[in-house]
Amino acid sequence: xxxxxxxxxxxxxxxxxxxxxxxxxxxxxxxxxxxxxxxxxxxxxxxxxxxxxxxxxxxxxxxxxxxxxxxxxxxxxxxxxxxxxxxxxxxxxxxxxxxxxxxxxxxxxxxxxxxxxxxxxxxxxxxxxxxxxxxxxxxxxxxxxxxxxxxxxxxxxxxx
Amino acid sequence: xxxxxxxxxxxxxxxxxxxxxxxxxxxxxxxxxxxxxxxxxxxxxxxxxxxxxxxxxxxxxxxxxxxxxxxxxxxxxxxxxxxxxxxxxxxxxxxxxxxxxxxxxxxxxxxxxxxxxxxxxxxxxxxxxxxxxxxxxxxxxxxxxxxxxxxxxxxxxxxxxxxxxxxxxxxxxx
Numbered sequence: 001x002x003x004x005x006x007x008x009x010x011x012x013x014x015x016x017x018x019x020x021x022x023x024x025x026x027x028x029x030x031x032x033x034x035x036x037x038x039x040x041x042x043x044x045x046x047x048x049x050x051x052x053x054x055x056x057x058x059x060x061x062x063x064x065x066x067x068x069x070x071x072x073x074x075x076x077x078x079x080x081x082x083x084x085x086x087x088x089x090x091x092x093x094x095x096x097x098x099x100x101x102x103x104x105x106x107x108x109x110x111x112x113x114x115x116x117x118x119x120x121x122x123x124x125x126x127x128x129x130x131x132x133x134x135x136x137x138x139x140x141x142x143x144x145x146x147x148x149x150x151x152x153x154x155x156x157x158x159x160x
Numbered sequence: 161x162x163x164x165x166x167x168x169x170x171x172x173x174x175x176x177x178x179x180x181x182x183x184x185x186x187x188x189x190x191x192x193x194x195x196x197x198x199x200x201x202x203x204x205x206x207x208x209x210x211x212x213x214x215x216x217x218x219x220x221x222x223x224x225x226x227x228x229x230x231x232x233x234x235x236x237x238x239x240x241x242x243x244x245x246x247x248x249x250x251x252x253x254x255x256x257x258x259x260x261x262x263x264x265x266x267x268x269x270x271x272x273x274x275x276x277x278x279x280x281x282x283x284x285x286x287x288x289x290x291x292x293x294x295x296x297x298x299x300x301x302x303x304x305x306x307x308x309x310x311x312x313x314x315x316x317x318x319x320x321x322x323x324x325x326x327x328x329x330x331x332x333x334x
Contacts, residue, residue: 134284135249142283151283155248156255158291 003083004029010050015041030086038072038089039099045076045085046104052076052085055105058112060091060119064145068092070119074101091121100126118143187325194238194264195320196226201237203257206244208271211303220306227313234260239316240293245273246286258293264326266316269295270309272302 007029008022018041020032033041045052056075063069070091077084091098100123101108112123113132120141123129131138135155140147204212215222222228231237234257246254258267269289272278275298277287289295296319299312 133249147283153248153283154251154286154291156252156292158286159293160291 007031007085011041011044014044025086028084028086030088033087033089035072035089035091035095035098038074038087039101039104042074042076042087042101043104045087050078051080052078052083054079055101055107055111056084058101058108058115060115060121062119062143062145070096070121072098072115072121096120096122097124098122099124102126117141120144186327188321190325190327191321191323194325195317197229198227198239198266198316198320199229199231199237200227200239200241200268201231201234201257201261202241202243203254204241204243205246205250206271206273208243208273208303211306211309212241212243212270215306215309220310222310222313225310225313225317227317234258235262237261238265240265240267241270242267242274242289242295243270245278245280246289246292247284248286249284251286251292254289255292263328266296266320267293268297268299268312268316270299270312271304272300275300278302 004022004024008019011019011022011031015037018034018037020034022032023030031041044050054077056077058072058074061071061073063071068090070093072089072091074087075084076087089098098121100112102112102123102125109127110132112121112126113128113130115121116123116126116129117131117133118141130136134142137155138153140151202209202212202216214220216228216230227239234240238261240258240261242254258265267289269275273280273285274289277285279302281287286292297312297316299308301308304312
């Protein structure tokens with residue numbers, strides 16, 4: 001609890017309005033951030049003295065029917081503090097642009113390509129935003145809730 | 161020193177076969193030859209591969225039936241052993257490998273995924289490799305037991321023995 005307050009104070013002091021809320025969920029501190037300042041906040045947390053230097057995972061959630069529809073989730077880890085943080089930002093369907101983290105972490109490259117492939121989030125500033133799992137020419141984003149369950153897009157002609 | 165007995169030169173069977181003949185059908189004889197000289201190419205993509213390894217190597221060793229010579233070139237193999245999940249992205253690769261094999265050739269689909277897509281009924285996975293290439297023997301199971309794989313190979317031998325042989329490569333018509 002104490003730790004959470006310290007982080008909240010620190011972030012509020014630095015970013016003020018851009019931090020929407022700091023809560024605890026499932027044992028991790030969850031920080032809701034404005035979409036425009038995700039890279040800025042993560043960059044701040046990565047460097048010393050905060051030292052959350054490891055990007056564990058980066059993914060997306062489709063909350064179809066809610067507004068805003070998508071939510072980006074970042075997990076970062078501090079090796080020196082042995083502590084984990086979860087950063088979230090909401091992404092509306094009309095504006096799918098999110099700033100890329102490739103300049104901060106090298107592994108963000110493929111993680112963001114995966115999210116682009118599966119959810120269609122556009123990462124601005126990404127050096128090579130192509131599909132990762134699906135092939136060139138695949139239409140739609142298969143992990144979106146409105147992708148048809150039975151839709152198949154074979155790459156070669158099937159026999160029957 | 162007693163009298164040295166002459167060493168018998170031929171056995172009874174060799175004596176009787178001398179200048180003799182075997183009555184058979186060409187189709188049968190070629191089938192017999194082919195069923196014991198299967199070279200297979202393993203196309204392994206997923207966890208069934210572990211089961212394939214134990215079946216193919218010393219633990220179960222299906223080469224004792226004459227069906228297990230492993231080659232790592234599709235051009236020198238008779239049997240394509242498809243083991244594991246085939247995704248739509250991978251389908252052209254499998255098709256190319258199959259097209260490279262010389263005839264006559266056979267295909268085995270090993271495991272639930274290769275047979276029907278298995279539990280992966282989704283946007284990414286081919287629902288059975290028979291959507292891409294013809295299959296001779298299907299091996300069910302997730303993963304199949306080694307006994308099932310052995311049984312399937314014996315079934316394939318039966319099939320090769322009984323089928324109408326492709327003679328294009330054996331007889332040259334003048």
